Amino acid sequence: MCRAVDLQRAVLAKNEAAAQILRTELTSRGTTVVNLLSSPGSGKTALLERELRLAGERGVAAAALTADLATENDARRLARSGAPVKQVLTDGLCHLEADMVARHLHDWLPESTRLLFVENVGNLVCPAGYDLGESLRVVLASVTEGEDKPLKYPTAFGLAQLVIVTKTDMADAAEFDETAFRAHVEQVNPGVEVVLSSVRDGRGAGVLLDRALAATEGNQVHTPVMARAGA
Amino acid sequence: MHEMSLAVAVVDQVEAAAKSRGAVGVSSIELDVGELAGVVADALAFCFELACAGTVVEGAELITRTVPGTARCEPCADVWAVGMPPRLLCPGCGAAAGELVSGRELQIREVRWAGPEAAREERRQPITEES
Ligand SMILES: [Zn+2]
Numbered sequence A: 001m002c003r004a005v006d007l008q009r010a011v012l013a014k015n016e017a018a019a020q021i022l023r024t025e026l027t028s029r030g031t032t033v034v035n036l037l038s039s040p041g042s043g044k045t046a047l048l049e050r051e052l053r054l055a056g057e058r059g060v061a062a063a064a065l066t067a068d069l070a071t072e073n074d075a076r077r078l079a080r081s082g083a084p085v086k087q088v089l090t091d092g093l094c095h096l097e098a099d100m101v102a103r104h105l106h107d108w109l110p111e112s113t114r115l116l117f118v119e120n121v122g123n124l125v126c127p128a129g130y131d132l133g134e135s136l137r138v139v140l141a142s143v144t145e146g147e148d149k150p151l152k153y154p155t156a157f158g159l160a161q162l163v164i165v166t167k168t169d170m171a172d173a174a175e176f177d178e179t180a181f182r183a184h185v186e187q188v189n190p191g192v193e194v195v196l197s198s199v200r201d202g203r204g205a206g207v208l209l210d211r212a213l214a215a216t217e218g219n220q221v222h223t224p225v226m227a228r229a230g231a
Numbered sequence B: 001m002h003e004m005s006l007a008v009a010v011v012d013q014v015e016a017a018a019k020s021r022g023a024v025g026v027s028s029i030e031l032d033v034g035e036l037a038g039v040v041a042d043a044l045a046f047c048f049e050l051a052c053a054g055t056v057v058e059g060a061e062l063i064t065r066t067v068p069g070t071a072r073c074e075p076c077a078d079v080w081a082v083g084m085p086p087r088l089l090c091p092g093c094g095a096a097a098g099e100l101v102s103g104r105e106l107q108i109r110e111v112r113w114a115g116p117e118a119a120r121e122e123r124r125q126p127i128t129e130e131s
Helices: A013-028 A044-057 A073-079 A098-105 A154-158 A178-188 A207-216 B003-021 B041-051 B116-120
Strands: A003-005 A032-037 A062-068 A085-089 A115-119 A136-142 A162-166 A193-196 B025-034 B061-067 B070-072 B079-081 B099-102 B106-114
Touching: A013 A032, A013 A098, A013 B003, A032 A207, A044 A062, A044 A073, A044 A115, A044 A162, A044 A207, A062 A073, A062 A098, A073 A085, A085 A098, A115 A207, A136 A154, A136 A207, A154 A178, A162 A178, A162 A207, A178 A193, B003 B025, B003 B041, B003 B106, B025 B041, B041 B061
Parallel strands: A032 A115, A032 A136, A062 A085, A062 A115, A136 A162, A162 A193, B025 B061
Antiparallel strands: A003 B106, B025 B106, B070 B079, B070 B099
């Protein structure tokens, strides 16, 4: 006999369960996770290095877990900020999963950590589908990537709770159309905050840190429409 | 490519279900994949072939059903097909969609078990346990 059975289980259930455990565990000890997504070369590491340095100056205990397919270059760069940093090598995997994050925290993350920044693998497709137990999801796009990036990667932009435009010191040279970019973000993620930033001229300094700290206090973080699925 | 992880997740879940019910084979797996789930059906099919090798799922047919994205506007109570890239602003009043009604599904909709008995009765209509 051949039977049809509706399993009614989400394919990603395993990751979602792991993410929920991680979120509960970390929040209960006062650590908030911030998941950073972007394409390669958007300036994620530079921005994170600046924000970690600021966290140090302000006495906020912040740490970073950085993921790459290969090399420990990002960890070395981030470590210059003085914050605890750990490199995850994904061995070819294009995104992080919740259990990978959980595995790397043991014996490394100081108990007192208030903010844990997770620098996801540079990729706007795959990381979008994986909850890492974060309380804040940020997507970065540099001015050189084109105004239609949010339309090309609607899931990544559509699920972000904050959008940061990087390298704005180059906006004129790149002929970046801010109005068009904002309209495209609004189309896939109505109401999400878009902030402009440049590590070179200091624009937007502290914005990632401020929003992350706000998330630790449970301050109304934006809920994207895509995350408000009815069914 | 995250389709490999998804394919492995599908195989793992079906294998676990097969074990718990003592099934010895799977004839087909039907998946609901939302337009906005960020999954490429062809890539998933390719990965599935690799992921199911040597498991009870080997040889099963993978059927993917694309679920279109639809959103609802609260003030207008309008429901519209969001398209790709999605338009999450109401075509009627321009307000932000209140919710995404469909389009982010990634679910195993149905599994058809196969085995010695299934082979014997393969011309029969399958019996659906649940709707
Ligand atoms: Zn409306």
